[in-house]
Amino acid sequence: MTDKPEEARAFGFETRQLHAGQRPDPNTGARAVPVFQTTSYVFEDPESAAAYFNLQEYGNTYSRIMNPTVAVFEERVANLEGGSGAVAFSSGIAAQAGALFTLLEPGDHVVSSSALYGGTVNQFKHLFRKMNVELTWIDPDDPDAWRGVVRPNTKAFFAETIGNPAGNVLDIEAVAAIAHEHELPLIVDNTFATPYLCRPIEWGADIVIHSATKFIGGHGTSIGGVVVEAGTFNWSNGRFPVVADPSPAYHGLQFHETFGEYGYLMKLRAETLRDLGGTLAPLNAFLFLQGLETLSLRMDRHVENARAVAAFLESHELASNVTYPGLPGSPYRTLVEKYLPRGAGAVFSFDCAGGRVGGQDLISGVTLWSHLANVGDAKSLIIHPGSTTHRQLGDDELRAAGIAPGTVRLSVGTESVEDLIWDLEQGFAHVAARAAEKVTTA
Amino acid sequence: MTDLERYQDPLTIQRVLHATKTIAIVGLSNNELRASYFVGYYLKRHGYRVIPVNPRATEILGETSYPSLQDVPVPVDLVNVFRAPDALPGIARDAVEINADALWCQFGVINEEGARIAEDGGQTVIMDRCLKVEHARYVGRMHWLGFNTQRITSVRAGLQ
Numbered sequence: 001m002t003d004k005p006e007e008a009r010a011f012g013f014e015t016r017q018l019h020a021g022q023r024p025d026p027n028t029g030a031r032a033v034p035v036f037q038t039t040s041y042v043f044e045d046p047e048s049a050a051a052y053f054n055l056q057e058y059g060n061t062y063s064r065i066m067n068p069t070v071a072v073f074e075e076r077v078a079n080l081e082g083g084s085g086a087v088a089f090s091s092g093i094a095a096q097a098g099a100l101f102t103l104l105e106p107g108d109h110v111v112s113s114s115a116l117y118g119g120t121v122n123q124f125k126h127l128f129r130k131m132n133v134e135l136t137w138i139d140p141d142d143p144d145a146w147r148g149v150v151r152p153n154t155k156a157f158f159a160e161t162i163g164n165p166a167g168n169v170l171d172i173e174a175v176a177a178i179a180h181e182h183e184l185p186l187i188v189d190n191t192f193a194t195p196y197l198c199r200p201i202e203w204g205a206d207i208v209i210h211s212a213t214k215f216i217g218g219h220g221t222s223i224g225g226v227v228v229e230a231g232t233f234n235w236s237n238g239r240f241p242v243v244a245d246p247s248p249a250y251h252g253l254q255f256h257e258t259f260g261e262y263g264y265l266m267k268l269r270a271e272t273l274r275d276l277g278g279t280l281a282p283l284n285a286f287l288f289l290q291g292l293e294t295l296s297l298r299m300d301r302h303v304e305n306a307r308a309v310a311a312f313l314e315s316h317e318l319a320s321n322v323t324y325p326g327l328p329g330s331p332y333r334t335l336v337e338k339y340l341p342r343g344a345g346a347v348f349s350f351d352c353a354g355g356r357v358g359g360q361d362l363i364s365g366v367t368l369w370s371h372l373a374n375v376g377d378a379k380s381l382i383i384h385p386g387s388t389t390h391r392q393l394g395d396d397e398l399r400a401a402g403i404a405p406g407t408v409r410l411s412v413g414t415e416s417v418e419d420l421i422w423d424l425e426q427g428f429a430h431v432a433a434r435a436a437e438k439v440t441t442a
Numbered sequence: 443m444t445d446l447e448r449y450q451d452p453l454t455i456q457r458v459l460h461a462t463k464t465i466a467i468v469g470l471s472n473n474e475l476r477a478s479y480f481v482g483y484y485l486k487r488h489g490y491r492v493i494p495v496n497p498r499a500t501e502i503l504g505e506t507s508y509p510s511l512q513d514v515p516v517p518v519d520l521v522n523v524f525r526a527p528d529a530l531p532g533i534a535r536d537a538v539e540i541n542a543d544a545l546w547c548q549f550g551v552i553n554e555e556g557a558r559i560a561e562d563g564g565q566t567v568i569m570d571r572c573l574k575v576e577h578a579r580y581v582g583r584m585h586w587l588g589f590n591t592q593r594i595t596s597v598r599a600g601l602q
Binding site for chain 2: 051252
């Protein structure tokens with residue numbers, strides 16, 4: 001050991017988003033993170049190989065389970081979120097499935113916020129049923145609703161920091177306290193906030209999930225996800241034999257006893273990722289690392305632009321129900337001040353006048369906002385659920401899903417904000433012109 | 443609450459990792475699935491001399507096991523404890539008696555009285571930390587598994 005001892009300095013977020021998880025490569029001195037585009041790793045000798053597979057030594061075996069480029073990404077996100085570690089996946093949805101598979105067994109029950117990303121709703125409704133896992137949806141805005149539905153077989157609470165697309169802000173500290181009263185972990189999807197705007201672990205969350213595809217990557221290039229664990233949850237409390245008891249899938253290893261605060265993540269990697277696959281590709285990890293290097297800079301700009309766009313929409317006669325939680329009149333204002341003091345992200349929705357046709361006309365009228373199904377790109381994005389993701393639903397069914405026929409979702413990018421507002425004005429002018437056309441031709 | 447942070451100082455941990463050559467592991471199990479066996483195996487692999495202290499075994503990890511610290515026939519730098527917290531005061535007294543430099547208590551082995559006895563006897567005390575994890579954090583390859591080592595440095599790493 002030749003290293004100079006390192007002091008326990010509390011480095012700032014901007015320093016850590018550039019450095020955490022990586023040291024210059026020992027072989028080459030490469031300053032950038034090398035892309036280790038390899039499936040497998042040559043063992044030093046048979047004894048080392050055995051030690052790696054037995055998890056007695058930290059060693060690379062096979063890139064489905066671990067890869068040095070992916071590991072830098074994992075450690076960096078874990079560091080920024082304040083967790084004990086992280087495991088990356090090939091998508092946010094895969095990360096979520098992995099996080100839950102690791103702690104659930106058939107016959108278990110999960111309590112979830114009903115204000116979630118549609119892809120998560122699908123996963124919970126359909127995949128859980130196949131796994132024989134029961135689900136109770138609750139209104140996330142009422143902390144007491146969580147308490148009332150806990151059963152003996154409940155294994156987790158699940159919610160998003162900022163709900164998609166209606167912008168509900170979770171009272172993380174209150175919900176975590178209720179989860180912990182019942183010795184349950186709180187799992188939070190922090191995709192919309194990013195660790196720059198909110199760190200749920202600091203407020204009591206036990207597991208944090210990201211779709212890295214969004215603001216972490218930040219440039220719309222790669223699909224990926226990551227699970228971070230706080231490392232403080234007591235998996236040996238009697239409710240989680242699947243984590244604490246000797247594992248038949250790993251020759252009787254007791255992950256929590258053997259690895260302590262790293263036990264859940266070790267099991268997530270050595271069993272769940274091993275068996276489900278869904279591994280993040282090294283090149284995508286590299287692109288996410290490029291994204292993380294500028295996370296704080298981009299998020300400040302996203303927030304600044306989102307505030308301006310939301311304020312513009314709020315004052316526009318053809319827009320209503322602007323759900324940006326960062327607006328002064330938002331019902332979530334107190335929660336935003338507590339959990340999101342640097343800003344409430346950059347994704348929200350509003351209702352365009354003219355219902356389904358109005359929403360469609362707005363989309364047709366803009367030329368700078370990109371019409372597509374993603375969020376969290378540096379480029380501004382727009383989508384009209386009524387004519388795309390939810391087009392099969394009638395107006396009543398749409399409303400039941402919390403979406404009005406004219407609802408438009410925005411992901412505000414980092415362009416010159418006057419150009420974004422100019423383009424929305426073009427869109428609204430098109431809505432008005434088409435409405436007038438209909439009146440004249442009627 | 444025990445004030446644990448004073449027993450978890452990173453500079454002290456790194457100094458102990460540097461200075462130590464011989465480690466007596468009190469409560470080292472012969473069962474290869476137990477945490478203590480994982481730690482003992484790992485430390486031996488990384489060049490430390492590991493001495494098992496376990497009255498119920500004669501040999502663990504290929505090394506002679508001794509019933510107590512007093513029975514260990516060579517000087518010990520570090521006493522690493524895998525026992526119930528209640529056993530710590532007695533172990534700390536033994537560690538002082540054999541003149542070990544430091545006492546390292548694993549996750550959950552928290553006992554204020556034991557720590558005080560060791561400190562009064564001039565020993566460095568680390569408590570509620572895993573020796574394997576801290577070694578892997580500062581010297582080893584913990585970062586290869588996506589764990590948060592908390593290390594931030596632009597100094598080129600040594601070969602691992």
